[in-house]
Amino acid sequence: MASVPALDELPRAELVPAAFEHMLLGMIVTRSMLPQVVVNGGDMDLMNQVAIEEWMGASPNYTRRMRRLMGIEGDDVNAIIKALQLDCGFVHQYMDVAYKVTDELHAEFWLNHCGALLDAEPHGEERVFGMCHTIEDPTFDATALATNPRARIRPIHRPPRTPSDRHPHCHWTLVIDPANEPVGAIPLTDEVGALPLAGVPNEMPPDREPGGMRDYRGPLRPEFRLADLSWGALVGAAREFQAQAHLLVAATDLALRSHFDAAVTRRIISDAWVGSSWLTSERLAQALRLETRDAFALARVLSLQGALPAGLERTIEVDHAAGRVRVELVPSVPGLLSPEHPGWLGLLAGGDTRGLEAMATGFDPRARVHDVEVRDDRVTFQAGIDTTAPVASEPDAVALTRIGMVGTWQFDTSDRLAMS
Secondary structure (H helix, E strand, C coil), X not given: CEECCCHHHCCHHHHHHHHHHHHHHHHHHHHHHHHXXXXXXCCHHHHHHHHHHHHHHHHHHHHHHHHHHHCCCCCCHHHHHHHHHCCHHHCECCEEEEEEEEECCEEEEEEEEEHHHXXXXXXXXXXHHHHHHHHHHHHHHHHHHCCCCCEEEEEEECCCCXXXXXXXXXXXXXXXXXCCCCCCCCHHHHHHHCCHHHHCCCCCCCCCCCCCECCCCCCCCCCCCHHXXXXXXXXXXXXXXXXXXXXXXXXXXXXXXXXXXXXXXXXXXXXXXXXXXXXXXXXXXXXXXXXXXXXXXXXXXXXXXXXCCCCEEEEEEEECCCCEEEEEEEECCCCCCCCCCCCHHHHHHCCCCHHHHHHHHHHCCCEEEEEEEECCCCEEEEEEECCCCCCCCCCHHHHHHHCCCCCCCCCCCCCCCCCC
């Protein structure tokens, strides 16, 4: 058996693209879940409401985690912007965000490019209004409350765009007024914060290569890029992006339970796992430039698969002679691998293997997962590519997740060795 490099063993040239893919995962999981609300009998209003609950339930919790990891101190607009720069809702490049700080209580930001807007515009003004007004108003303030509950984010202008090619795509003020009533967390925020997933440890590893920002103490960097981080900080941030995505899934699962029965909720979350897993494997193979479709390449994708829930320590080995990959997943905190845990952790603990299968077939349509064993303290499975197997057809859940540019978006990682 041969081992494959984990996230914290990658050279920087591969770590930067992997970190971008982990940051994009939050967009992918949202795209995989929200349309399922309509597919399963809901309407646009309900989809918007679930989206609000998703982000309000998860973002204050994951913002606190990222602040702790990166040493982001203070409660002024600079601290809020630092957290936004490391938020999966503001994926670098996909969301080209610019910032201007006037003083500690006043700032602005604007989006020169918003991938989410460009995905929404073909579906009409109602969809754009729902995203840029109905959803943004409560969720922006909820994200800021983790740093300062008296902060308010308000539009200078936002879509629908008039004229249709207006730039920047939107423009916002960020103001902290001590006279403001504090924004409070919704009950779902506290419920998500109490989950084992929210307490998964993430210790930043030592730097294996020189240069870069070890933390984000000190002055705000308005032009901050992921590649500005040191090797160890990139590993830590990528792990946090993975946790952010899974907290969004868990929050959505909990939100759906108040709108659908248990069977429909489970189907939505399971289909979303399939769509996200398939697409993420495709993207990882491209990001790592894996041209060969063999067991070792499959193992490399599985070793970095963000759709495997955060907090599961992975052991991945390759039997080259047999063309087989063995995967072992062990929870890092109690209660993580429980059928009662919302999100994909609960599905996996309950024996739902569709997401695992989609991770394999998303890499190669003849890849298969087998010998899955789920116990209280671990999950094991094997995978391989069967050249005699029929080509797996793409599930509807994958096609739904593909809608828009999130699946085909290409990051520019040419600055991957940029150091500050």
